[in-house]
Amino acid sequence: xxxxxxxxxIIWRFIDSPVGIIPLVRFRILFGCxxxxxxxxxxxxGWIEKLYLEPRYFFKFYWFEWxxxxxxxxxxxxxxxxxxSATMVMLGFxxxxxxxxxxxxxxxxxxxxATNYLNHHYLVCLLSFLMIFLPxxxxxxxxxxxxxxxxxxxxxxxxxxxxxxxxxxxxxxxxIAKLNYDWIFNAMPLAVWLPEREGIPILGYFFQFKxxxxxxxxxxxxxxxxxxxxxxxxxxxxIAYFFVVVFHLMTWLLFNIGLFPWxxxxxxxxxxxxxxxxxxxxxxxxxxxxxxxxxxxxNFNSIKRQILIPFLGVFMLSQLLIxxxxxxxxxxxxxxxxxxxxxxxxxxxxxxxxxxxxxKDPNTNRQxxxxxxxxxxxxxxxxxxxQPDFILQFAHYLKYEYERTHGIKNPIITVDSHVALNGRVxxxxxxxxxxxxxxxxxxxxxxxxxxxxx
Numbered sequence: 001x002x003x004x005x006x007x008x009x010i011i012w013r014f015i016d017s018p019v020g021i022i023p024l025v026r027f028r029i030l031f032g033c034x035x036x037x038x039x040x041x042x043x044x045x046g047w048i049e050k051l052y053l054e055p056r057y058f059f060k061f062y063w064f065e066w067x068x069x070x071x072x073x074x075x076x077x078x079x080x081x082x083x084x085s086a087t088m089v090m091l092g093f094x095x096x097x098x099x100x101x102x103x104x105x106x107x108x109x110x111x112x113x114a115t116n117y118l119n120h121h122y123l124v125c126l127l128s129f130l131m132i133f134l135p136x137x138x139x140x141x142x143x144x145x146x147x148x149x150x151x152x153x154x155x156x157x158x159x160x161x162x163x164x165x166x167x168x169x170x171x172x173x174x175x176i177a178k179l180n181y182d183w184i185f186n187a188m189p190l191a192v193w194l195p196e197r198e199g200i201p202i203l204g205y206f207f208q209f210k211x212x213x214x215x216x217x218x219x220x221x222x223x224x225x226x227x228x229x230x231x232x233x234x235x236x237x238x239i240a241y242f243f244v245v246v247f248h249l250m251t252w253l254l255f256n257i258g259l260f261p262w263x264x265x266x267x268x269x270x271x272x273x274x275x276x277x278x279x280x281x282x283x284x285x286x287x288x289x290x291x292x293x294x295x296x297x298x299n300f301n302s303i304k305r306q307i308l309i310p311f312l313g314v315f316m317l318s319q320l321l322i323x324x325x326x327x328x329x330x331x332x333x334x335x336x337x338x339x340x341x342x343x344x345x346x347x348x349x350x351x352x353x354x355x356x357x358x359x360k361d362p363n364t365n366r367q368x369x370x371x372x373x374x375x376x377x378x379x380x381x382x383x384x385x386x387q388p389d390f391i392l393q394f395a396h397y398l399k400y401e402y403e404r405t406h407g408i409k410n411p412i413i414t415v416d417s418h419v420a421l422n423g424r425v426x427x428x429x430x431x432x433x434x435x436x437x438x439x440x441x442x443x444x445x446x447x448x449x450x451x452x453x454x
Contacts, residue, residue: 013157021139024136025136028136036090055377058112067108134159137150139152166319169319188423228271326339357414
């Protein structure tokens with residue numbers, strides 16, 4: 001059992017010990033640059049129109065139903081805000097205001113329509129939230145040129161370690177999620193995806209073989225489970241980072257997963273310490289540094305420390321528990337997707353489905369089969385048909401629409417839904433006898449989702 005002094009030393013090492021600021025500055029510059037370029041690309045690809053102006057209905061995250069899209073001008077202003085704030089973060093210009101602007105505007109954009117959810121968008125929200133509290137502008141920034149008193153070459157270790165912790169959580173839980181039957185014993189969904197990419201020069205030839213899918217599945221699981229810890233160890237860090245670059249460039253080449261590979265390639269540089277500072281610490285500062293460390297230890301016994309430790313504790317605990325919440329549900333997580341989002345389950349599912357809604361007037365018994373494309377874009381309909389909460393949301397929207405436009409009070413809405421998971425024959429997804437218009441969404445198990453049959 002750890003002694004009280006041992007615990008204090010661990011806390012000191014993780015939170016208080018001074019480290020070089022260069023990794024934090026590097027992270028700020030690369031993060032800001034990547035977010036700026038990503039937002040510009042978002043506009044150039046026409047995704048504002050496709051994702052936020054074309055749809056007439058938007059699916060919501062629980063508790064964020066109040067988030068609404070702006071009109072065309074407003075959406076462009078929102079993206080322009082993201083571009084400007086990301087640029088200011090990169091330059092370290094009015095950094096604190098800029099990173100708050102970025103976090104709020106980017107997060108708001110992601111909350112408008114839940115069908116656009118991606119793991120790396122969630123990661124960007126988390127990283128930008130953490131950066132609000134980090135002194136990443138105290139060197140190599142316009143702020144440090146204007147306000148010279150803030151300039152420093154070292155920061156408390158927690159400012160680096162909290163970012164390392166967050167990236168470690170992403171990799172570790174992504175690896176744990178891969179330890180499932182389909183991934184390990186069926187090489188799914190890679191066994192479905194890789195043959196579709198036989199046209200890629202040189203590598204494409206090998207994708208026709210099943211053993212390649214198995215090799216990549218097992219290698220991917222090992223990579224995710226171990227890479228963060230190899231990056232933490234100085235002797236394995238260079239070769240580990242080489243594999244980070246190779247792995248993510250490979251996924252970028254093979255799969256359409258947006259900025260995620262580049263976010264991970266650049267973000268993992270945070271694992272590399274400031275060697276210049278380490279050398280200075282040993283050869284230049286000497287006893288003065290030791291005195292400074294003792295002063296810092298005494299100074300942290302203050303209100304700042306009393307706030308910091310609980311904040312870090314709550315944040316870290318939440319990131320450990322949120323990916324585990326699926327254990328609270330009896331259903332198959334890949335089927336009913338209860339606890340699926342925000343749990344770093346990356347590229348684990350090949351899922352397709354069809355949902356045919358029927359609306360019945362209880363007064364006349366007249367029935368109408370809904371044409372989903374009248375209300376949803378092709379992308380939205382695809383996402384809706386395989387995710388239970390979206391099916392329920394759409395049913396409630398249909399109830400509202402038909403009450404408003406056709407005067408049908410309390411319509412009965414059912415769905416004939418079938419879904420195919422990881423190469424299996426499609427199965428009935430939702431209980432066709434349930435009136436979805438009367439079902440309320442909640443965090444409780446969705447009993448109206450039928451059991452998955454292996």
